[in-house]
Amino acid sequence: xxxxxxxxxxxxxxxxxxxxxxxxxxxxxxxxxxxxxxxxxxxxxxxxxxxxxxxxxxxxxxxxxxxxxxxxxxxxxxxxxxxxxxxxxxxxxxxxxxxxxxxxxxxxxxxxx
Amino acid sequence: xxxxxxxxxxxxxxxxxxxxxxxxxxxxxxxxxxxxxxxxxxxxxxxxxxxxxxxxxxxxxxxxxxxxxxxxxxxxxxxxxxxxxxxxxxxxxxxxxxxxxxxxxxxxxxxxxx
Numbered sequence: 001x002x003x004x005x006x007x008x009x010x011x012x013x014x015x016x017x018x019x020x021x022x023x024x025x026x027x028x029x030x031x032x033x034x035x036x037x038x039x040x041x042x043x044x045x046x047x048x049x050x051x052x053x054x055x056x057x058x059x060x061x062x063x064x065x066x067x068x069x070x071x072x073x074x075x076x077x078x079x080x081x082x083x084x085x086x087x088x089x090x091x092x093x094x095x096x097x098x099x100x101x102x103x104x105x106x107x108x109x110x111x112x113x
Numbered sequence: 114x115x116x117x118x119x120x121x122x123x124x125x126x127x128x129x130x131x132x133x134x135x136x137x138x139x140x141x142x143x144x145x146x147x148x149x150x151x152x153x154x155x156x157x158x159x160x161x162x163x164x165x166x167x168x169x170x171x172x173x174x175x176x177x178x179x180x181x182x183x184x185x186x187x188x189x190x191x192x193x194x195x196x197x198x199x200x201x202x203x204x205x206x207x208x209x210x211x212x213x214x215x216x217x218x219x220x221x222x223x224x225x226x227x
Binding site: 043045050055090094096107 | 145147151155156157158159162200202206208211212213214215216217219220
């Protein structure tokens with residue numbers, strides 16, 4: 001019954017590899033987000049989708065590609081992983097025009113070696 | 114774009130004391146200001162929010178004040194307890210754009226000692 005879930009919880013990989021993180025929400029929300037939280041705890045938005053349409057695309061390298069197959073899912077694929085990609089990635093969701101609370105997933109800790 | 118500054122970066126208080134965290138924002142169009150609490154190893158969770166048509170909002174031991182003219186808002190926690198220990202983030206957003214882009218402050222690590 002988890003509202004926003006992410007898989008995997010931990011991801012350890014070598015530089016240059018390609019990896020994906022999956023996010024699902026069962027709240028019926030129409031908007032989903034990806035955030036990156038670095039080692040200093042800075043929390044920064046990367047992408048947002050509303051009803052499968054990309055509406056926010058911050059200054060993120062092209063190696064990061066989000067995909068939203070439906071409004072309950074938002075996945076993040078990362079190509080050619082670099083050391084600086086190591087961080088905790090949080091997925092979140094909210095419902096436009098129905099309060100403004102964003103509900104966060106548990107996070108995926110990505111470590112690039 | 115919006116820029117949110119948050120102070121202090123760390124705050125240590127004794128149990129029962131009050132704690133105040135302050136944020137300033139740069140974009141006068143911002144009209145929604147949430148506060149999130151993140152416990153160690155956990156996800157950020159909303160604890161209180163305020164919209165620009167209100168100057169103050171209170172929920173039990175926590176309150177938020179907003180000064181639109183000065184473009185700053187503050188979180189007040191009274192009668193602090195050890196379980197209040199966490200990182201607190203302020204954020205700002207312009208809801209009139211039709212989508213919610215939260216710009217977060219840099220976080221305040223609050224430590225409440227018994």
